[in-house]
Amino acid sequence: QTVVTQEPSFSVSPGGTVTLTCGLSSGSVSTNNYPSWYQQTPGQAPRTLIYTTNTRSSGVPDRFSGSILDNKAALTITGAQADDESHYYCALLLDSGISLFGGGTKLTVL
Amino acid sequence: QVQLVESGGGVVQPGGSLRLSCTASGFIFRTYSMHWVRQAPGKGLEWVGVISSDGSKKYYADSVKGQFVISRDNSRDTLYLQMNSLKPEDTAVYSCARDPAAGRVRWFDPWGHGTLVTVSS
Numbered sequence: 001q002t003v004v005t006q007e008p009s010f011s012v013s014p015g016g017t018v019t020l021t022c023g024l025s026s027g028s029v030s031t032n033n034y035p036s037w038y039q040q041t042p043g044q045a046p047r048t049l050i051y052t053t054n055t056r057s058s059g060v061p062d063r064f065s066g067s068i069l070d071n072k073a074a075l076t077i078t079g080a081q082a083d084d085e086s087h088y089y090c091a092l093l094l095d096s097g098i099s100l101f102g103g104g105t106k107l108t109v110l
Numbered sequence: 111q112v113q114l115v116e117s118g119g120g121v122v123q124p125g126g127s128l129r130l131s132c133t134a135s136g137f138i139f140r141t142y143s144m145h146w147v148r149q150a151p152g153k154g155l156e157w158v159g160v161i162s163s164d165g166s167k168k169y170y171a172d173s174v175k176g177q178f179v180i181s182r183d184n185s186r187d188t189l190y191l192q193m194n195s196l197k198p199e200d201t202a203v204y205s206c207a208r209d210p211a212a213g214r215v216r217w218f219d220p221w222g223h224g225t226l227v228t229v230s231s
Contacts, residue, residue, distance in 0.1 A: 045221040099157040
C-alpha cells in the first residue's frame with residue numbers, strides 16, 4: 001500500500017529557512033503527482049499554500065515556495081515567522097485517480 | 111464569497127449509517143469536482159473520495175471503498191456522503207473541499223470547517 005511520507009516534526013528559528021519534504025513509498029514524486037501543500041492550525045480548516053508543485057495560492061506570502069527536490073515534493077519557508085508555527089500537509093495524486101495526504105509535519109518556530 | 115458548509119454529523123452506533131451534506135455557495139457548483147476529506151481526532155488529513163462535476167466519475171480511498179458513497183445534487187448545490195456499516199475508526203471530522211482544477215490536475219480549495227461524526231455504542 002502506497003504511503004506519503006513527511007517529517008513528523010521540524011523546528012526553525014525566526015527568520016530562518018526550512019524545507020519540508022513529501023515522499024512516496026512506491027517511488028519518486030514528480031510534477032505528474034501534482035503536489036499541493038496545506039497549512040492547518042488547531043481547530044481551523046486547512047489553508048491552501050501551494051498547488052501543482054510550485055504555484056502559490058492567492059494571498060500566500062512569497063516566503064512560501066514549492067519544488068521537487070531529490071525525488072520528493074518540497075515546501076520551503078524562507079524567513080520563517082512566528083505565525084508560521086503550524087501543521088503542514090502535502091497531497092499527491094496517484095495514477096489510479098486516488099489522492100493521498102502525508103501524515104503532516106508539525107513546524108515549531110523558536 | 112466561496113463557502114462550503116457541512117452538516118449531518120452526530121453520534122451513531124457501530125454498524126449504523128449516516129448521510130452528510132455539504133452545501134456550496136458563491137460559485138457555480140455544477141462546474142467543479144468535489145472532495146470529502148476526514149480527520150480523526152488528533153490525527154492527520156485523510157482523503158475520502160472525489161466526485162466529478164456531473165457526478166459521472168467517482169474515486170474512493172481504499173479504506174472506504176464499498177462502504178461510503180459520494181453523490182451530488184447540482185440543482186441544490188449540495189454534495190453528499192453516505193456512510194454505511196460505520197466503525198469506531200470512522201470517527202472523524204468530515205470536510206468537503208472544492209477542486210479548482212480542470213482535467214487530471216487536482217488540489218483542494220477552499221475547505222469547509224467540517225462536521226464531526228462519532229461512532230460509538
